[in-house]
Amino acid sequence: MFSHLRTIWLTFLHLFKKKVTIEYPEEKVKLRPRWRGRIVLTKDPDGDERCVGCYLCAAACPVDCIALQATEDENGRRYPEFFRINFSRCIFCGYCEEACPTYAIQLIPDFEMGEYKRQNLVFEKEDLLIDSEGKYPGYNYYKVAGIAAGVKAKGGGETEEAPVDIHSLLP
């Protein structure tokens, strides 16, 4: 009986405590940098697409909301011909970001993407691409990769040695 009265009193005291409600449209929610929100495709420092069309994100996606088609340009650089994310299916798990070997696909702290029409939630490549390097500034996959795709010559990378001349007998 006493515990009941104590409960009632303690609940009453909550009237004077600070309210936890965030009045959303006027007052924005503070999102952390690693918050998993809208998915974007980032670009490398040169302004080219980072995505190499490896399909790992599409494979990792548990709800199969990512669709893409890889292709190559004249230099042999791979890029997606189209890249489509159906956000009405996406569960924002972040597996695609984990799977991406080139830091191209990233989840950013933004959730305000409500739409009246469901079809508008299907984002194409031009909707997904942003002019930014995202969470990994300065990273350029083709600068550290072993192949030449118009960014650097073979063996021209910072940590690379010059390619071995297989026609020479010198060590």
Added chain:
Amino acid sequence: MPVLFYIASVVAIISTLMVITRYQPIHALLYLVVSFLAMAMIFLSLGAPFVAILEIILYAGAIIVLLIFVVMMLNLGKDTALQERQWLQPKTWVGPSILCLVLLTELVILLFRSPEVPMQVKPVPMRAVSIALYKEYVIAVELAGFLLMAGIVGAAHISKHRKKHLHRFLQEEAKGPQRRAEKLTMIREKESTEAVLPAEKKPVKKT
């Protein structure tokens, strides 16, 4: 107010008729409630507010609710209504109704032949009711109290669980581990009976 009295009386008679003729038990009980409310109204118009209110509290508010409660528990559905419909054939009710009609005509004749006396409305205060109950009729009240007490004791006795029914798992646990060997033999026996008898003829074990 004789007008109110007559309106209430008509409502009471009609609703009571409906009680008899409804097939669905709940509908009949609802008409019974209306009948009791009309009765309360009659009492009120005759200057007995206390009795009127008691009529509502006790009959309409408690007893009929309990009746509805029981009917709800019995889960009487469309089948019961059908059965009632079959039972309520003219040949069952024509005889009694003719006899009642004879009595009713006698009553009406008597009423109309009696000298005209205006209806006397004399308000009965609550104090008078209580004094009558606890002075003149105190023995009757006490006897009614005994009867109710006996009813309560009886109900409590019937609803008392004397046997403690344990769940079958708990029963085995309560027997203790020393009976495990016994249990094993039981299981073996059961297996042997199962082997002999076909599956659907398995003997139902009562717990």
Added chain:
Amino acid sequence: MTVLQHVLIVLGVLFVLLNIAAGLIWVERRMLAMWQERLGPNRAGPFGILIVLADTLKLFFKEDWIPPFADKWIFITAPAIVVASVLMGFVIIPFTPTIIVADLNVGLLFFLAMSSLGVYSIVLGGWASNNKYSLLGALRGASQMIAYEVFMGLSLMGVVMMTGSFKLSDIVMAQKNMWFIVTQPLGAIIFFIAGIAETHRLPFDIPEAESELIAGYHAEYSGMKFGMFFIGEYLGITLISAMMATMFFGGYLGPAFLPPWAWFFLKTFAFILFFILLRASLPRPRYDQLMETGWKVLLPLVLLNILVTGAVLLWLKG
């Protein structure tokens, strides 16, 4: 008092009560939120008070559906009974010395009679829905309300014995020197507990317990029929609070710096807030716990209260 005045009083009381009951939608949500450290509805209109309008409109435009397996007429009647019986209960409440719809000699008994008729709404609503959860809710509601009606009536008898009248205006005037909460604290507490059970509010919302019976007796109701149950519940809260204020807290009596009606509404509103506070703080008891507390604790206590009151009254008389 002329007929016109009487009609005006009836209409005025009806208007105020229905508005209060509707306004309680907002009050309850807002206060409940405050006690849970939230803000509650604050968007529509100033302080969100227009949520009442929004809610009512929503209820009106919802599909008014009668299940094909339901007993149609009883299904329709049940929600009307709640509101009607509770509104009839307000008939005997003295809002001010002059504003009272009918100052009956048997006023208190009339209130009890009307609250006992309120059981029908739950029983019939649950039965007519033809749904097992509704039926269970109706069964629970019926036994809970019949049981607690007994303590409710008996807990008020102490006050009646001290006043010597069932008339509510007499009861209010008898508290001129001292409120009955001082002399009848046990009666007041038991009346309040019984009142919560009678209006089946939390923590005693066993007939509609969402977590076990989905919504109990009104699971099949939608649209304005559900709205009637909703309004009936809020009217019931108001009725019990008003009775509490009238019976134990001096009704409209109070220091002269406020008019009588203001005192009455202040006291009533305090109890309404307490109802909401109880909802915010206490968990729901189990069904058998509720019945056991009723018959094994409250009934003996209330009989003891009557006994002691009678003995003291006789002793004071000499």
